[in-house]
Amino acid sequence: MNEYQRRVLEGRKEFLKLAQKQEKELLKIYEEAGRQVSYKLSKAKPGGITARYLSELDRSIDRYILELKANLSKSIKNGIEASSQIGSAVQLSYLDSIVPTQDIKTTFNKMFTQLPNNITKQLISGNYYSDGKTLDKRLWDITRKNARDIDTLIKVNVASGVNAKELARELEAYINPLNRIAPKTLEAGMSSKISYQSQRLARTSLTHANIETYIQGAKMNPFSKGLKWNLSPSHSERMQGKKDICDEYASQNSYELGIGVYPTNQYPLAHCNCLCYPTQENVDINKAEEELIAWVNGEDNPKLDKWLKDYGENYGIKKNKWKSFNGLVVSNQDNSGIIKEKELNELKDYKEPLARRHNLNFISKKSVAKDKNTIIMPSVDVHKDIEDIRKGLFKKIDDNFEVNGRVYGKHDGRFYPISGEHFITLNRNEYKLLIKLKTEFNNPRVMEFLKNMGSDEETISKLVDILKKGGIE
Structure with missing residues (x-):
């Protein structure tokens, strides 16, 4: 197995982990959005349901829908970009293995680095699907349907004469997707699981982002012969031995490119909830x-x-x-990147950046703040960057090294990050605040501590966003 084949397998694992992570994230969004409604329900007095109570409940549900749509939109957009980044990185690994110079390597990096952003814009803008609906319009339709279902549940229960406490139990069972107790009131036309349509949209968006990245990436790869349709390992089990359109896609050879292989512009659009995936068929x-x-x-x-x-x-x-x-x-x-043998030999002795100071996952109370601090996000393959520098696959900028869209310097026998993709620069105070926030993230008083350290809301929001993007919540 060569490096590219290994990266293909890793990319698939990363995609499945992303899908699982987003599924949990969406359930959490529904749970948290429902808390305000649950709080209103918990204040219900024993006895009958008043008009005032129903009016206040309606306002809580309106706020619930707005919060739900905003958080779902942000989560799914982030998921689309992350899915595209996975597909882009896999395809780039093939090109990295064949380029003879850093200049060409940098060109391919630029092409594929911009790809996820372009794919994300395409999928959320409505230009990708025949109905022209944007992602936000789809989410608006879904969340309004959620609101209508909740309204139906309330009206049916009120008509049957339940009291406030009984209505509260029914609503809690319905709006909290993590609640294992099913509501007794499910009328025709109501979704049995309130989060199902959002989950379906999210899964489909991840798949389409991944596929479109492969399609556009194959077009930019002069050595791509086509895209192969691969059945997911769980396909047969999910279909219970039956066959569907995916089996036809995976077994066709209409274009005489090989079993399941399509010309780039003929690759089929995956159906909703599809877990099948493409791979590039490339020249050796x-x-x-x-x-x-x-x-x-x-x-x-x-x-x-x-x-x-x-x-x-x-x-x-x-x-x-x-x-x-x-x-x-x-x-x-x-x-030009012509590196003297002596310089390359010297670079082999330099160590990777100090993890406890620069790597977000390893920053701790022992980390030392300086006037300028560059954070390396977990998505960066630092080891590969440094190995490429040691091989001479870099562009020299003064005494620094540009590689894979990032710039490193060196001192005291060690490389250190300067700027570039997925590097974040913080000043001394921001770095101290990040240490505090990361090491006491679950402390209910952490926000109080940060404000006492001179932080403002904008800085706190920036640091929280850094931790979330790094998978630290």
Whole structure:
């Protein structure tokens, strides 16, 4: 198994973990949004239900719907981007393994780094689906349906003469998706599980984001032969031995590209709740590397010429700026990345950035704040960055090293992060506040402590967002 094949398997595991994480997150959103309604219900007095009580309950439900829609929108949008990032990183790992120079590597990185943002915009804007609905419009439809179902439950119970406490128990059973007690009142047309449609939308959005990333990524990869439809490992069990359209997709060879393989622009759109997934069918890594080197050194290649016209020049690659140097392909430009053997040998002795100071997961009370502090988010593969620097796959910027969209410096025998993707720079006070917030996140008085340390709401919100994006909640 080569590095790309290993990365494909890892990417699939990451996607499934993301789907599980979002499922739990959406249930929590419903639970937390329902607390205000539950609180209103808990204040109900024994006896009959008054008009005033119902009016106040309606206002609580209106606030519940607004909070629900806002939090669902944020969660699903973040999930879409994370799903696309997984697909983008997997495809980039193939290209990383064949590029001969840092300049070309940087170009591919730029192309695939921008991909998740573009895919997210496409899926939430309404341009992806034939009905033209935006993500927010779909969520509005779902949450209004939630409101109508809750209203139906209330009216049916009121009509049957239940008292306030009995209505409270019924509503609590319905609006809290973590409650294992099913409501007794489920009328025709009501969703039996209040969060089901949101979960369905979220799962489908994750899948479509992943698939569209593969489609667009395959178009940008000149060595892609097509996309293969892979049945999920649980497909047969979920179908209970029956077959559906997914089996047809996975077994066709209409395009004579191989079993289940489609031209990039013919890959089917997955149905709702589908867990099947695409993988790129690519030219063998060694052959692709040889072809790329030969082309950059002047050999005719119409396929790569077309790729250059369609994509390369938009990201700064121009074929006539390359030449052969001692059997390697290098740039004619200044600061081309030709690294002397002595410098590479020296770089091998430098250690990775100090985790307890820079890595978000390892920051603790022992971490030392300085005037400028760069945090490395957990999504960064620091080991790979440093290995690429040691291999000479970097662009030199003064005495610093640009690699994979990030810049590192070095001092005292160790690399350290400076700037770039998924690096966050904090001043001395912000870093101290982050340490306090991270190490006492579950302390109910932590916000009080932060304000006593001179923090304001904007800074606290910024730091909370950093921890959440790093998976620390």
